[in-house]
Amino acid sequence: MRNPARICLALFAALTVVPVAAAPTERLERVVIIMRHGVRSAMSSPEELGRYSAKPWPRFAVPAGYLTERGGRAVTLLGDWYRVRYQQAGLLADGDCAVFYWANHTQRTEATAQALAQGLTPGCTTIVHQSPAAPDPLFDAPLTRPAALDPARRLAAISGRIGGDLAGWDRRLQPNTDRFEALLLQCRAVPCTAQERRRPARRLSDTPVEMKLDGKGGVTLTSPALQVAGIAESLMMAYGDGLDFPGWRDVNAATIEAALTVHGAGIDLRTRTPEVGLQASSYLARRLLATLQQGSGDTPAGDPIGGDAKIVVLSGHDGTVTMLAGLLGLEWQVPGYAAGQAAPGGGLIFERWRRATGEAVVRVRYVAQNLDQLRHLTPLKDDVAPGVAPIFVPGCSEADMACPLPRFADHVLNAVR
Incomplete structure (x- = not known):
């Protein structure tokens, strides 16, 4: 009888060597x-x-x-x-x-x-x-x-990917949203303290959770995590353009990549x-x-x-x-x-x-x-x-x-x- 472990290792090696060049x-x-x-x-x-x-x-x-x-x-x-x-x-x-x-x-x-x-x-x-x-x-x-547009079908397809529960989808992204908020508010730890969250005029959590038809042939999707997308996009563009962030800490490619995780989830839901x-x-x-x-x-x-x-x-x-x-x-x-x-x-x-x-x-x-x-x-x-x-x-x-x-x-x- 063949050794199952050896068979598995051989199969894993075969799967990990993938030629990609012509x-x-x-x-x-x-x-x-x-x-x-x-x-x-x-x-x-x-x-x-x-x-x-x-x-x-x-x-x-x-x-x-x-x-x-x-x-x-x-x-x-x-x-x-x-x-x-x-x-x-x-x-x-x-x-x-x-x-x-x-x-x-x-x-x-x-x-x-x-x-x-x-x-x-x-x-x-x-x-x-x-x-x-x-x-x-x-x-x-x-x-x-x-x-051939069918907004209701489009909304149903998006809803079906998240079990019809946008609030639940948003909660699953909360740790990533907290990390992004900590960058925006320059908090020392994640999540930010209640006092640190009072710094801005608006907070990510102020964004309503909505998933509905907008009456104009489109679909409205909003939530705190989805709000991150537009802000993270602007952060990415400003960094890529070589702009400085006076007074900010930890604005670099690594922190922006971490912020783009929740941004990517929103883009995936809306467009992919x-x-x-x-x-x-x-x-x-x-x-x-x-x-x-x-x-x-x-x-x-x-x-x-x-x-x-x-x-x-x-x-x-x-x-x-x-x-x-x-x-x-x-x-x-x-x-x-x-x-x-x-x-x-x-x-x-x-x-x-x-x-x-x-x-x-x-x-x-x-x-x-x-x-x-x-x-x-x-x-x-x-x-x-x-x-x-x-x-x-x-x-x-x-x-x-x-x-x-x-x-x-x-x-x-x-x-x-």
Whole structure:
């Protein structure tokens, strides 16, 4: 009889050695990058954010929601890393301009596409394409005709993930919420004392717990933990932009990463619930598939983006990334962020490779700079690279993380409405 312990150890070793790189005999043919804009200014004023903190917030140099100057420079560094990577892979030649850029109708997404182009296609005339009119269904499908919206079904799907008990979900996140509040209030211990909690004009606990339809075709979700999301986002952006926090203690990448845990849980609930992606990202998913099929020998399942471009870049928002991921069941983890979080400038990378056998396969990755790389504008090289997480496509990827293109098409078409 075989030793059960030895069998288990052998199985564990087999499971922990997962090849993620393409085989040397594979040829890269096409890439689609679906990215979030780079570091932007906070959507709320320092005065509004300061109502929740013991110390004043720093002030951005640009209007609310705009890509910052440093945010643009960080995206350019990422574009330069992509260019070197895809030249080494044989997809791009030196001075190659075969990249198609498409952005949503906002300053931060347009400026992000321009900034990426400065690194990815330097010396080329860059045209950032957009839909003829706003809103663009690639990024804002719920506001346009292609989306078949059903708010009640969306609310039911979100509610079903938490047993219909938003208050209970919020309580389970209380330890993480307390840690974030301790950072805001600069408390010496977690949780803050009653006296320390009296410092700000507003407390996280003042946020009502509500989960309901808003009467305008949307869903209202509020709770103390969900309130953390917007504030943590502003903290992350300010740190990534290199701003100082006079009088604050312990504002660094590690403490912000801890704060992003509860932020990530809120983003997951709001945007990664599959029904949310079904209603918001089906159009994007179908056009992504068609773009990967373009020139592969398979008939595109929809309208491809970018013609014969070797790389297609879609510059959107965090929801662009996370709702598509929720629809397709894509999971990732990169250092410095919560699981499945869309980092500033980070993106889902879909690569079509051709095996020596002639088979076309899709490899999916998530790529993002960490907060210190953003803050210090770190040049990216092989030894100082952004975080790169290979993604297993459920029901599709094989042991080497590659998903045959026809099977990827089935996965997408089975997921979309």
